[in-house]
Amino acid sequence: MDFDEAAERLYGMVPEEFTSARDALAKEVKAAGDAALAKRIKALRKPTVVAWAVNRTARERGDELGRLLDLGRRLREAWRAQDADALAEAGRERTPLVARLVRSVREEAEVAGHPLGSTADLEIEQTLDAAVVDEDAAEQVRRGTLTRPLSYSGFTPAPVVRPAPEPAAARPAGKPAKARTKVPAGAGPEAEHQAPDQDQERPEHELERERREAEHREAERRRRIESLENALAEAERAATEAERGRADWEAERAEAVREHERRTAKVETLTAKLAKARDKLKAAEHRLEVARREETNAERAARSARQRADQVRATLDEARSAHE
Structure with a gap:
């Protein structure tokens, strides 16, 4: 297995399976002896839901996506050649193709059990537009390994502006055009009637240049x-992304607060138990100390009693011997 195969496998999974599958695959590859590949796999980022949906569409509807990417190739070639007719034709094809693919991405997400929100269309459309006008973006979309939606901030190919030919009926053949003198505001019919007499002939090349x-x-x-x-659009996308990041960290902070509260409560419980245990230990130590002291006293008393008993026994023995 190489890196591209690993990425293709992982980015074909639903988002909730990605992280565990990535970590398991990295571990498997590392165990097989390829630590460098395992590190690259481990660094793969989990795709957003929209990126995953576009990746799935690239796999499930490759022909439909291929038509859009082929249109992008033709559009870029026409732009380089400054072919206005080809650009215009590609532009007419582009809008309905993108619209159909946006619907297809939504359908694929729903089929897989991850319906997209109402704001997803803009991110999908921006991603597809980027694939149309940018060759690198097109390759990323084609491979189906996006981690987040794409956007394009450069100039979008547009038709070359060419001057429209002057209608044949605009003036008699061979006669130079005339520039009509503007009639001042408020001038009466006489001034308007005299205006044509004030027209000045101007060379055709000057009019064409203007x-x-x-x-x-x-x-x-x-x-x-x-x-x-x-x-x-790029700024709005960045703002949306920043807001999403803020929301993610807000959720992370809320979870951290809950975890902190749980741990604090547990520590307080354990601290209380520890205090009770220390009290019991102290009581046990006191009991042990008393027991040891009393044991020493009892041993001393027992030794004294044995000595007294021995003395009495000796006296008794003497008395018995004297009686005999």
């Missing part, structure tokens, strides 16, 4: 808006 510059500014504005929207 049109290109306007379209370029509009394209830049759109790219700027898109960049800011992507940055906002």
Whole structure:
């Protein structure tokens, strides 16, 4: 077994089985003599529920996911080639494909007994969008080994802006365009009637240049808006992730408080028992001391009584001998 096989096996499991399975596999690999691989396996992170659901979809609906990843490849190629037509076509395909896959991810999670919350769609969509526009993200999604949802903060491929051709009916063939003089606000019909006489002929290339510059500014504005929207999505994702982390640590703190309270109560109980035990030990020590002292006194009295008995016996023996 190599690392990729181990990761593929583990990330195919439901989240609640991941940690125990990972630790057991790392232990097994270490026992087999590959400590380096065991360490890498042990370092694998448990996936979030959304990441797990996308991983499952990559395994169970690989063909459906493959169509989106192929679209991403074509989109990136069109972007590099600045092929506006190909970009436009890929853009039209992209939205319904992503929407279908979001539903598929939800369905797979429900089939496996882990229905996703209402806020999961955004994370799924961001992950799939990242796979469309970023080659590395596409490979992560394809392998099905995500640990958390992905997001993409760079520029999203968009069609190249090209100036639209001027309609043929706009002016007679071969005749240069004219720039109409703007009629001042409040001017009467006479001024409006005289305005055409004030028109000045302008070269066609100047009008074309101005049109290109306007379209370029509009394209830049759109790219700027898109960049800011992507940055906002990334910031919101980071805020969501931070809030999730805060909630996790809040739950961890609450559990730590409960554990501390349980241990404190147990220590207090044991402390009370220890105090009682010490009192009993002290009483036992006192009893032992008294018993030893009384035993010594009793032994001394017994020795004295034996001596007295011996003396009386000797006196009795003498008396008996004298009588004889």
